[in-house]
Amino acid sequence: xxxxxxxxxxxxxxxxxxxxxxxxxxxxxxxxxxxxxxxxxxxxxxxxxxxxxxxxxxxxxxxxxxxxxxxxxxxxxxxxxxxxxxxxxxxxxxxxxxxxxxxxxxxxxxxxxxxxxxxxxxxxxxxxxxxxxxxxxxxxxxxxxxxxxxxxxxxxxxxxxxxxxxxxxxxxxxxxxxxxxxxxxxxxxxxxxxx
Amino acid sequence: xxxxxxxxxxxxxxxxxxxxxxxxxxxxxxxxxxxxxxxxxxxxxxxxxxxxxxxxxxxxxxxxxxxxxxxxxxxxxxxxxxxxxxxxxxxxxxxxxxxxxxxxxxxxxxxxxxxxxxxxxxxxxxxxxxxxxxxxxxxxxxxxxxxxxxxxxxxxxxxxxxxxxxxxxxxxxxxxxxxx
Numbered sequence: 001x002x003x004x005x006x007x008x009x010x011x012x013x014x015x016x017x018x019x020x021x022x023x024x025x026x027x028x029x030x031x032x033x034x035x036x037x038x039x040x041x042x043x044x045x046x047x048x049x050x051x052x053x054x055x056x057x058x059x060x061x062x063x064x065x066x067x068x069x070x071x072x073x074x075x076x077x078x079x080x081x082x083x084x085x086x087x088x089x090x091x092x093x094x095x096x097x098x099x100x101x102x103x104x105x106x107x108x109x110x111x112x113x114x115x116x117x118x119x120x121x122x123x124x125x126x127x128x129x130x131x132x133x134x135x136x137x138x139x140x141x142x143x144x145x146x147x148x149x150x151x152x153x154x155x156x157x158x159x160x161x162x163x164x165x166x167x168x169x170x171x172x173x174x175x176x177x178x179x180x181x182x183x184x185x186x187x188x189x190x191x192x193x194x195x
Numbered sequence: 196x197x198x199x200x201x202x203x204x205x206x207x208x209x210x211x212x213x214x215x216x217x218x219x220x221x222x223x224x225x226x227x228x229x230x231x232x233x234x235x236x237x238x239x240x241x242x243x244x245x246x247x248x249x250x251x252x253x254x255x256x257x258x259x260x261x262x263x264x265x266x267x268x269x270x271x272x273x274x275x276x277x278x279x280x281x282x283x284x285x286x287x288x289x290x291x292x293x294x295x296x297x298x299x300x301x302x303x304x305x306x307x308x309x310x311x312x313x314x315x316x317x318x319x320x321x322x323x324x325x326x327x328x329x330x331x332x333x334x335x336x337x338x339x340x341x342x343x344x345x346x347x348x349x350x351x352x353x354x355x356x357x358x359x360x361x362x363x364x365x366x367x368x369x370x371x372x373x374x375x
Contacts, residue, residue: 047238047334080338093304097329122238122336124231147209154205161198 049105049118056109070103073115077102078129086129230336230344230355237268237346238334242301242324245310256299256324259350265296265372266346267365270332272303273313275340281359285343286320288365296369301326303340347372 061069074088079095087095087102098119105115119127131137176184232238239259248254258266269285271278289298298321302310310323326332335344343356345368354368 047240047330094329097304098333100328101330101333119333119336120231122230122232122334123338124228124336126228127336150205150209154202158198158202 047101049108049110049114052121053110053114053117057111057114058109060109061106066103066107069106069112070099073102073106073112074099076112076116076129077119078127080123080127228338228357230352232336232344232352233355235352236350237266237344237352238331240326240331240334242326242331245302245307245314245323245325246319253325254322256322258346261297261346262350263348265292265348265369267296267298267343267369268335268346269298269300269341269343269360270303270326270335270337271300271341272305273309274305277359278341279317281341282317284360284362284365286318288360288362288369289320291362291366292369292373295373297321299324301331303332303337304329345369345372348375 071088075086077087077098079085079087079090079092080098081092081094082090085095087098089095101119102115105118110118116128125131131140133141237258239257241255241257243253243255245253258268267285267289269281271282285298285300289296292298300321300323302323302325307325310325314323324331329337335342338357341356341359343360343365344352345354345356345365347353353372356364
């Protein structure tokens with residue numbers, strides 16, 4: 001198990017946190033005279049998925065169907081700032097934002113696969129919690145099965161190797177003195193067995 | 196055939212395989228995640244500036260409207276220590292390329308008041324955009340901050356810097372993009 005975890009970390013890396021500094025760096029530039037911040041209207045950046053994944057494959061969803069579909073898609077997306085958690089399972093702000101985006105797409109009628117492809121287009125395949133079983137990914141999918149097969153083969157081979165051989169357990173008859181062989185033959189003849 | 200050497204060989208082969216996988220993982224920078232957007236058109240967004248314009252209201256910035264000029268988009272946050280480290284570098288390089296390239300800071304999961312105080316303390320040289328709902332960050336596939344995207348005159352993403360940028364790294368790329 002430990003090597004599996006290590007392998008997972010080695011493959012996945014840690015995309016989250018750049019190395020933290022020992023101390024914050026003092027600003028080199030003097031602070032400019034700053035205008036007062038304005039009230040920023042709640043206008044999110046509008047991203048249109050259609051150029052990437054085409055028009056929605058299904059009908060718009062709402063209510064319970066929307067909730068179920070959102071949860072289903074979010075559970076297939078990796079939280080970008082977590083280790084091995086899905087967007088559905090993570091309470092982080094990034095995951096919440098992604099889940100809202102999933103909900104927006106699903107509500108428009110985009111299918112599960114369209115949603116996954118949309119996020120994959122910007123994040124790469126890493127965003128999929130389960131990588132596709134193709135190409136080099138097959139090593140990840142088939143590797144455990146291969147190791148299991150090798151292990152079972154070794155165990156089977158060891159068990160077969162330990163099985164006592166008939167020849168090795170057969171009683172070893174002492175060598176017969178040639179002078180006594182005629183008598184031995186007579187005994188076998190008397191009991192109906194040949195030598 | 197003796198079992199001992201064979202079992203040893205199989206065990207060594209399995210361990211060697213694991214070590215090879217681990218070694219390959221340690222050879223690359225885990226923070227450096229290649230973006231599938233490199234070489235592709237930058238996702239468009241329309242975001243509002245933190246700073247007011249002449250009329251006293253925040254202005255909208257539409258990324259696709261900036262074509263014709265190289266653009267540097269820096270995703271950052273006030274709670275991000277490496278963002279503090281690279282801020283002076285970004286100020287310097289933006290002043291160096293003032294008028295020939297546009298710089299925007301896109302604030303990631305933060306509050307306007309905190310952003311303003313942070314910029315007042317550390318200086319500002321280019322507009323700050325507020326990414327409500329992190330939709331721009333999602334469209335750019337931002338895993339964490341800081342991440343900086345350099346976009347050419349045609350609107351194509353030419354480079355992604357994960358972690359703090361260097362003056363030389365951004366400046367050399369901009370020098371290339373300006374002459375294209």
